[in-house]
Amino acid sequence: MVKDLKAATRRKNRVRRALRKVATAGRPRLSVFRSSKHIYAQIIDDVRGHTLAAASSNEKDLRTRTGADVDAASAVxxxxxxxATQAGVTDVVFDRGSYIYHGRVKALADGAREGGLNF
Incomplete structure (x- = not known):
């Protein structure tokens, strides 16, 4: 367990380090957290340290679905x-954390692109 946690932390730090190099000043980060039952997304302004928008499969209007499938991730x-568009954000940097860009994480990214976010 400890070995897996260290590897996940290393992967997450590697992705974030690459994002800092690519991200321009003022471009917020779309961060994804995936648990076994739900998926969560936040748009974070790292310059000010504020969350601009958030959504999850645990919200009231999305609770009718199972939060652990690709359809729920796409809806999130x-x-x-x-x-994000209500908050005035159109361009973001996608932060997948320590997760592989596959399955629910990819479905969330595709849903965000369909909704009008550019990354």
């Missing part, structure tokens, strides 16, 4: 894109 992606 569309919801975070809608909330």
């Amino acid at each position: 992606g569309k919801l975070i894109a809608e909330r």
